[in-house]
Amino acid sequence: MIEICNLFKAYGRQSLFRGLHLTIEKGSVTAMIGPSGSGKSTLLRCMNGLETFQGGCISVDGQKLYGINERAYHKKQKSLAVKNIRRKMGMVFQQFNLFPHMTVLHNITAAPVSVLGIDPSEAESDALSLLRKIHLGEKAQKYPGQLSGGEQQRVAIARALAMRPEAMLFDEPTSSLDPEMVEEVLLVVRGLVLEGMTTVIATHEMGFARDVSTQVVFLEKGEIVEQGSPKEIFFNPKNDRTKAFLSRFMK
Amino acid sequence: MRRFHDWLIFMAMQHNPFNIRSIVVLLVCLLVLYFSQINAFASRDTLEKIKNSGVITWGFDAEGGAPYVYHDPAHPSKLIGFEVELVEAIARELGVKVQYFQNAWDSVLLSLLRGDFDIALNGIEITPERTQSVLFTRPYYVYAEQIVVRASDNRINHLEDLHGKKVGVLYNTVAKRMLEEMGDVVVSVYSGQVEPFKDLSLNRIDAVFVDLPIAAYYTLPNPQLRMVGNPVGEGYYGIALRKEDSALAEELNKIIEKLLRTGELKKIYRRWGLWNLSQEKLFLHEGLLQKYTESLPSFSEKAPIAVTRFLPTLLKGTVVTIGISLLSMILAVVLGLILAIMRLYGNAWMQKISEAYVEIYRGTPLLIQLYILYYGLPNVGISLSAFAAAILGLGMNYAAYEAEIYRAGIQAVPRGQTEAALSLGMSGYMTLRRIILPQALHITIPPMTNDFIALFKDSSLVSVIAITELTKSYSMLAAASMDFFKLGIITALLYFGMSYPLSLYARRLEKRLRSYDRNL
Numbered sequence: 001m002i003e004i005c006n007l008f009k010a011y012g013r014q015s016l017f018r019g020l021h022l023t024i025e026k027g028s029v030t031a032m033i034g035p036s037g038s039g040k041s042t043l044l045r046c047m048n049g050l051e052t053f054q055g056g057c058i059s060v061d062g063q064k065l066y067g068i069n070e071r072a073y074h075k076k077q078k079s080l081a082v083k084n085i086r087r088k089m090g091m092v093f094q095q096f097n098l099f100p101h102m103t104v105l106h107n108i109t110a111a112p113v114s115v116l117g118i119d120p121s122e123a124e125s126d127a128l129s130l131l132r133k134i135h136l137g138e139k140a141q142k143y144p145g146q147l148s149g150g151e152q153q154r155v156a157i158a159r160a161l162a163m164r165p166e167a168m169l170f171d172e173p174t175s176s177l178d179p180e181m182v183e184e185v186l187l188v189v190r191g192l193v194l195e196g197m198t199t200v201i202a203t204h205e206m207g208f209a210r211d212v213s214t215q216v217v218f219l220e221k222g223e224i225v226e227q228g229s230p231k232e233i234f235f236n237p238k239n240d241r242t243k244a245f246l247s248r249f250m251k
Numbered sequence: 252m253r254r255f256h257d258w259l260i261f262m263a264m265q266h267n268p269f270n271i272r273s274i275v276v277l278l279v280c281l282l283v284l285y286f287s288q289i290n291a292f293a294s295r296d297t298l299e300k301i302k303n304s305g306v307i308t309w310g311f312d313a314e315g316g317a318p319y320v321y322h323d324p325a326h327p328s329k330l331i332g333f334e335v336e337l338v339e340a341i342a343r344e345l346g347v348k349v350q351y352f353q354n355a356w357d358s359v360l361l362s363l364l365r366g367d368f369d370i371a372l373n374g375i376e377i378t379p380e381r382t383q384s385v386l387f388t389r390p391y392y393v394y395a396e397q398i399v400v401r402a403s404d405n406r407i408n409h410l411e412d413l414h415g416k417k418v419g420v421l422y423n424t425v426a427k428r429m430l431e432e433m434g435d436v437v438v439s440v441y442s443g444q445v446e447p448f449k450d451l452s453l454n455r456i457d458a459v460f461v462d463l464p465i466a467a468y469y470t471l472p473n474p475q476l477r478m479v480g481n482p483v484g485e486g487y488y489g490i491a492l493r494k495e496d497s498a499l500a501e502e503l504n505k506i507i508e509k510l511l512r513t514g515e516l517k518k519i520y521r522r523w524g525l526w527n528l529s530q531e532k533l534f535l536h537e538g539l540l541q542k543y544t545e546s547l548p549s550f551s552e553k554a555p556i557a558v559t560r561f562l563p564t565l566l567k568g569t570v571v572t573i574g575i576s577l578l579s580m581i582l583a584v585v586l587g588l589i590l591a592i593m594r595l596y597g598n599a600w601m602q603k604i605s606e607a608y609v610e611i612y613r614g615t616p617l618l619i620q621l622y623i624l625y626y627g628l629p630n631v632g633i634s635l636s637a638f639a640a641a642i643l644g645l646g647m648n649y650a651a652y653e654a655e656i657y658r659a660g661i662q663a664v665p666r667g668q669t670e671a672a673l674s675l676g677m678s679g680y681m682t683l684r685r686i687i688l689p690q691a692l693h694i695t696i697p698p699m700t701n702d703f704i705a706l707f708k709d710s711s712l713v714s715v716i717a718i719t720e721l722t723k724s725y726s727m728l729a730a731a732s733m734d735f736f737k738l739g740i741i742t743a744l745l746y747f748g749m750s751y752p753l754s755l756y757a758r759r760l761e762k763r764l765r766s767y768d769r770n771l
Contacts, residue, residue: 050670086676097671101689101764110685111675156671163675 001026001061001167001198002047008055008067009046009222016042016222017053024200024215026166029193031209031230032202034219035245040202041094043219044169047200048091049082060085061166087115090160094172096152098144098159104131105140108159116163123162130158134188150181154188167198174205206249210234218242297369297492298499305347309338310368312356316444318468318523319374333464333523334372337391340515344506357422357442357726360385361735363491369499371491374462376425378486386496387489388503391516393529395482396426397466399459401451402477407458409480416457419447419717423727426460429484439637439717440727444469446626446717451476453629455636464525471524485529561728561738568724569745575641575720576710576749580703582646587653592683594658605654612651617712620644625716641713649706656698660691693764700757704750721745 002024009017016039024030032040045051046065047058055067063084099107108127112118118126131137134154144152153173160168170189174182186208193199193212203209209216209230216233218226218241226239237243301307311320313330320332330351342349352368363371363385376394377387400407407413413430417437420427421444430436439456441447447459448469459466463482470476492500510516511533520526594605612620625640635643664687672682711722719727725742729735 045670048674050673083676086674091671091674093667093671093674095665095667097665097667099668099671099686099690101693111672111677114681114685115676159675 002200003059004043004047004056005059006056007043007046007053007058009042009051009053017056018222019056020222020224022217022224022227024167024198026198027196028215029199029213030201030215030217031213032200032217032219033204033206033209033245034225037221038219039222040219041171042222044091044171044200044202047085048089048169049085050091060088063088087163088165089167089169090163090165091169092153092156092160092171092173094175096144096149096156096176098152098156100144103141103143104136104147104155107144107155108162111159112162127158127162130161131155133191134158148181149177150184153177153181153185157185157188157192161192167200168192170199170201170203172202172204174203204249206234206246218245220245296498297496298502301345301347301369301499306350307338307342307345307347307370308350308352308368310352310354310359310363310371311373312359313353314356314443316465318464318525333519333525334374336519336522337510337516338370338372340510340519341503341506344509345502360491364493366493369492369496370503374464374488375491376462376486377489378425381491384494385491386494386500387491388500389507390487390489390533391507392464392488392520392525393532394462394464394486394488395529396429396460396484397463397478397482398480399448399451399461399466399470399476399478400457401454402475404457407479410483413458413460417455419450419456419459419461421447421461421465424462425484425486426462430460440719440723441717442715448473448476449626449629450717453634455634464523467524482529561741564724564728565721565738565742565745568719568721569749571718572707572710572721572746573749575638575645575713575718576703576707578642579645579649579710580706582642583649583653583702583706584699586646586650588657590650590654591657591661594654595661596679596683609651609654612648613655617644617648617709618715620648621712621716637713637716637718640716641710641718644716645706645710645713649702652702653699656695656702657691660695661687663694664690693761696757696761696764700754703753707750707753708746 002022004020004022007017007020009015020043022043032043034040042051046053047060049065053067054069057067057070058065063081065078065081065085098104099110102110105124105127108130109120109123112123112126113120128137128140131140134157136151136154136158139147139151139155144155147155157168157173173189174185177185182205186205189199189201189208190212201209201213211230213230216228216230217224218233218237218239220241226233226237226242232238233242234246237246311334313321318332319334320330323329323331338349350368352362354362354367356373359371359373359375360381362368371385372391374394375381377390381387398407398410398413407416410429410433413436414433415435415437417439418430419439419441420430422440422442427438427440430438439447439450441450444461444465447456447461450456451459452473452475466478470478490503492503507516516533517526517530520530590605590608593601594609597605621640621644624635624644625637628635668686668690669682672686673679677685710720714720714723721742725738729738
């Protein structure tokens with residue numbers, strides 16, 4: 001479903017990705033692990049058009065994003081591709097990024113109504129059933145500021161799902177949560193995976209990555225050091241850098 | 252005074268110093284103390300002081316202009332005018348030197364009473380209201396009011412033709428009062444002498460009605476304008492003194508008589524083209540002045556003027572102030588928002604334009620901007636009405652400040668908000684309108700409230716382009732009645748009554764918006 005070819009990205013003179021390749025199959029669950037600053041988040045944001053890159057191509061179901069240095073690439077084409085890609089993929093952020101001036105319900109219905117043109121009452125009943133599914137039905141009329149971090153992140157997931165995406169990108173969804181709230185969020189993600197949602201998740205939760213993913217990618221300094229099934233990566237890593245990273249983490 | 256002082260200290264010790272009431276009491280006490288000392292200073296004998304110091308201090312306003320007293324265009328550091336020559340002659344007779352004291356014409360009598368200078372001589376008409384607060388010498392000039400129209404305009408030939416027309420007059424003059432008594436004349440009040448003639452040439456008004464010396468000075472060299480009808484409403488210019496300076500008045504009266512008899516005064520007036528038959532009346536004895544003063548219509552009728560009589564005028568000024576402030580606020584908000592968005596999201600040249608706009612408008616005085624809009628733009632063929640110029644001037648100026656506030660507000664919204672909205676498929680415009688601006692608005696409410704209260708008060712500057720708003724109404728009424736204190740308090744209260752509800756509303760709005768983000 002997602003094809004990343006020969007991706008180049010640099011911040012000024014500091015280069016991050018130097019010809020990165022990655023394929024993500026429909027219905028797969030890809031866990032991206034690696035130390036902070038390894039490029040996990042950046043890679044997710046490039047897939048969603050939130051970050052530009054210098055070279056290479058990202059293709060999502062045939063919709064193609066090219067590097068800004070590639071020739072014959074029109075602005076109009078690009079913004080159309082970005083629009084289509086964003087409709088296909090929902091994104092959940094580390095900082096939740098709920099809209100503080102809207103109620104929980106309104107947070108979820110705003111985009112379906114204004115972007116997809118869904119009837120407000122229909123969007124509302126969809127939103128309520130989504131909220132019930134994550135056990136937050138009674139919080140519909142609250143403002144984000146009145147919810148705990150875990151509740152906010154669950155709402156953020158519901159907000160992305162309301163756009164009926166074909167894939168979900170999670171950018172360290174539990175990294176800014178208190179430990180006791182991590183599990184409630186992961187439970188929701190696990191539920192999605194069980195429903196067969198194509199999922200890409202950047203995470204530091206190694207147990208979770210090991211249990212739910214179909215593919216693990218270990219990134220370091222913008223480079224895919226090793227990738228494979230969770231069994232291969234976690235129980236039989238081949239590369240020394242992977243081993244070093246995992247041993248540090250499993251302590 | 253000593254006991255009063257002790258009482259003040261006692262008061263200060265008795266009360267909590269931060270108690271509002273005691274602060275107000277203290278302020279009022281200080282005010283009283285201040286005024287009582289001014290009076291004590293002014294009550295010294297002025298004639299004796301002049302003789303001892305060898306200097307007579309003359310209060311005037313050179314901005315009032317030609318031919319009275321003004322800066323010589325050929326040598327701008329030098330003051331010329333028939334009144335300069337007159338005062339120099341008087342000083343010579345007294346055997347003293349002249350010290351010049353520039354003072355805004357509007358407040359020249361007030362400054363005289365405060366003791367800033369010894370005499371006020373600057374085309375000050377002798378009126379019943381003024382004789383209540385100052386002492387006038389015998390007249391030194393007989394003026395009359397003259398109508399000036401565009402040379403091409405045949406509609407107006409005498410005073411009666413001014414009914415229903417828009418006529419420019421000078422601030423606080425007999426001419427203004429004459430027109431107001433006619434009832435249906437649309438009176439446009441100016442502070443400076445040049446502006447009404449300029450507006451007349453620009454078709455903004457139908458006629459100018461001013462003292463003859465002014466009319467002659469500006470009309471004779473200008474082929475576009477002409478004087479029509481005979482001068483009407485004769486009156487006298489006198490030298491204004493403080494009430495207690497009768498000795499000085501006597502001395503000055505003697506000197507004026509001497510200048511008349513020797514023909515020196517006539518020579519001065521001839522030189523300035525001001526001598527006419529009416530001036531012969533100056534030779535008549537003092538009884539004439541008395542009779543003249545009594546014959547003038549007096550709206551004070553010697554009784555203390557009830558403040559309620561001024562209220563309609565002040566309220567009318569208040570309505571104008573509110574109207575101008577609100578409309579320019581709306582302009583400032585819309586334009587400011589556009590500028591902020593151009594600066595933040597526009598391409599390179601839009602950013603440059605917005606930046607230049609802010610720097611230019613913030614870096615130049617509002618007063619100059621208003622002058623350019625109203626009096627400067629006609630030179631390139633754009634003639635705005637005074638009201639439009641006022642709103643544009645204020646609105647465009649404040650837009651520069653609003654733009655910076657909005658820019659800061661928009662930048663203060665976390666970047667994640669934009670990313671979340673974009674990731675949900677919202678367009679850039681929708682993100683801005685639905686997600687960013689509502690949050691930015693909340694941040695900008697306090698500084699915006701600040702600006703809008705300032706705008707209410709800055710709106711008084713538009714009086715320079717012939718709009719009679721609240722401050723202008725106040726200064727006209729106060730100058731006419733000499734009641735600067737009571738009227739000043741009322742006017743201040745009116746301003747407060749406008750700005751305070753605005754702060755209350757802003758506070759409520761802020762509280763309501765805060766309810767959603769207790770944790771931000």
